[in-house]
Amino acid sequence: MLDIPGWIPFHRLAAVAAFLVAFVVLSFVDRPRRLMEPLRRRFLFGLPLGTLVSIGGVLSVYLFVQGGLSTWYRPLVIPFRAWSYFYPLGMVTAAFAHSSAGHLVGNLVGTLTLAPIAEYAWGHYPTRRGSTSFGSFAENPYVRALVIFPAAVFGVGLLTSVFALGPVIGFSGVVFAFAGFALVTRPLTTILAFVSGRVLRLFYDALQNPEVVATARPVFSSPWWAQIAIQGHAIGLLFGVLLGIWLVHRRGADRPSAYRSFAGVLLFAVSESMWAVYWFRGTDTFVLFRAIGVALVVSLALLVALTVSASNKPLRDHAPANSVFSAERWQVGVAVLLLATAALTGPAILPNLFTAADDDLPGQSxxxxxxxxxxxxxxxxxxxxxxxxxxxxxxxxxxxxxxxxxxxxxxxxxxxxxxxxxxxxxxxxxxxxxxxxxxxxxxxxxxxxxxxxxxxxxxxxxxxxxxxxxxHTTEPIQAEPVVAGRNISVVPTESGYDLAVSSENGSVRGPMPSQNVTTTLDGIRFVRQETFVFAEYEGTRVRVARQETYQ
Incomplete structure (x- = not known):
């Protein structure tokens, strides 16, 4: 039997080798030139440089602003959330900061797979009839790739922070904007890229943790759907959809069919759990409106499909100028999408106008x-x-x-x-x-x-x-067992814990017994065995408390 030294990362090498072999074999069967030629027609050097600059900016915020360079898994988060309009730092940084390494990697993978499609549709070379590369500042390919596209990314990120509901953090709103923009122009390609992002994330996880051993144990966790910034994702998607519709109608470009648009938006929205509309109901309690959420994503997919595929014809032929019926059909869809965007962003304005009250915090701080x-x-x-x-x-x-x-x-x-x-x-x-x-x-x-x-x-x-x-200390808690007609309570104190024994004749208190040390109160003997505390009286032994243990 082959004995592989333990210091060789065999499992990681196996994952890398599998991808390399697949790439080499496919390169012989289908030469990469077929892929690079269309990329070079739209990208400088065939590379999505705007996407790479955006990724570099987000990564720099995590490493240098949030301190991820020294504490990769535990960055500084609280001051970089979008708390309110009265805290500009949080509003500016929230869309580009992240709560953890996993949060960051997930959004970077989404950017790497979806943003190039949006950037490809935008293009580094101008497509407007009569325009030429380097003919003006806006037509300069380097400016379009390295300035305009990253600037648009920053602007969308700022909008997702300004109109997000609650103290959000993360680049996911912009990732959803990339998705919305790409779904308008190339819906099925976007779904393929989205799935490829899942493969890329799996590959990353396989390198990080090639083996996972899990055992059954208690886990404290809020519902997974209560950890999704659904409103921020939705407004990001709508921003991207609106920008995409503006681009295709401005250029008069070919548009996908309504069926393709509907399928692309619906598949993406369902895969990203945009149907998970929820509300909070007190501490650690949430309620999920699943049926309402499904109806909303189907309606959104239908609206986007109808708007993208709509023609430039007016609603009614020979309608008077400047009347409602003279509007082009696709513009009606845009108006409805704008109303939907306003309905999502509007509720965030009022809460973001408030700030923390100047009341003192309760207890010792x-x-x-x-x-x-x-x-x-x-x-x-x-x-x-x-x-x-x-x-x-x-x-x-x-x-x-x-x-x-x-x-x-x-x-x-x-x-x-x-x-x-x-x-x-x-x-x-x-x-x-x-x-x-x-x-x-x-x-x-x-x-x-x-x-x-x-x-x-x-x-x-x-x-x-x-x-x-x-x-903080809790009030004394009385145990259910009654020993010799006496009630027993556990009492937290500044120095530790006491036991209180009470009856009709009064109450006595004494220290919680430690290992090998007993406490006797009103004739009841208390003993400690490991984490358990027992009360003994005339041959009767009752457990009254157990020391807390933690995961």
Missing amino acids: VSVRDYEVTYAEDVPNGLTAVVDVELFGESTTTNTSGVIVKSQQRGIWTTAVSTGRLAFDGESTVRVGGLGWRDTVTAVRDGFVVSGTGESAYRVFLVSNDSVTLA
């Missing part, structure tokens, strides 16, 4: 420059409770619990770590900062699950720059 960090439970969410709106019976007013981060200067108020997440992990680090600086605050939880209640008595500490602050 930790200050890091202009940031305040605390832990609180069941407090009004500072971003969602400003305006109370009812939609499908769901209210925007919610209470939140967890590690709260506030910056009055930046207009930031957010629950950085939910109570459920901290209870699952036991410890979580929050990164705060700004341009050129970053710092951390770590939330640490300890506690005891009280028998028969399903509840925990616990404490939360905040650790910052070697200082420890007790931010």
Whole structure:
């Protein structure tokens, strides 16, 4: 049997070799020249230079602005979200920053596969009749590739931040704009490129983690559909569709059939879960409107297909000039798309006009420059409770619990770590900062699950720059078992935990027993065995608490 040394990355080499062999074999069967010739007719040197410049810009933001160069998997995120119009830094950076390495890679792969199609349709060489390359600034191929296309990408990114609902972050809105632009001109090619992006991402994941071992264990996670910025994706797609329709009608270019357009938009929208319309219902609770979402994506695909395939003829022949019926048919579709875009972007304007209130945070907080960090439970969410709106019976007013981060200067108020997440992990680090600086605050939880209640008595500490602050303690929790007519409670304190024994004659308290050390209260002996706490009385032994354990 062949013995392969452990230091050789055999699995990674196998994945790379498979692609190289496929490329070499296909190059002999179908020469690459057939592919490069049409690319050179539309691209400088046959390369989508505008796409590459855009990718370089997004990657630079992650590496140098967010600090991904030193902490690839844990970048600085909070100050670069689109919090409000009163915080311009977040509005400018949100579309080009990312929350994690996986988030970044996913959007770069989407850009690499979809943006070249949009750039190809735009072209580095002017196509307008009578125009010549280098005839003017706008017709200069280098300007079109290296200036105009990246500038358009930046403009669309800024629009997705300005009109996004909530403190969004990520380049996905622009990726969806690339998709919308490409779907208008080459719908089936776009779907093929989209699928090829999945293959490229699989190849990247195979190199990163060639082997994955999974075991059954409890996992804390919100629903996958509640992690999608559906509104930002939708407005990005509509921006791209509108730009694409403007281009094809301006140039008088051939347009795909309505069936192709409908199929392309529908397949893309469904594959990217644009039907996942949801709302939040309090802490860690969400509701998905699946049927409504399906109806919306089908309607969108139909509208785009009808608009792209519509002719330049007026609605009614011989209609009076400047009347409604003199409008060209495709312009009617554009008007409806503009109304849909306004309906999606309009609701974001009012919330983005508000900023964090100047009220003090509840409990004990930790200050890091202009940031305040605390832990609180069941407090009004500072971003969602400003305006109370009812939609499908769901209210925007919610209470939140967890590690709260506030910056009055930046207009930031957010629950950085939910109570459920901290209870699952036991410890979580929050990164705060700004341009050129970053710092951390770590939330640490300890506690005891009280028998028969399903509840925990616990404490939360905040650790910052070697200082420890007790931010939160729960009220005493009474265990369900009654021993010798006495009730037993677990009581969190600043220094640790106490046990309280109460009866009709009064109450006594004492320290929680540690390993090999017992506590006797009102005739009841308490012992600790590993993570369990037992009460013993005249030969009866009852478990009253269990120390929390975390994943």
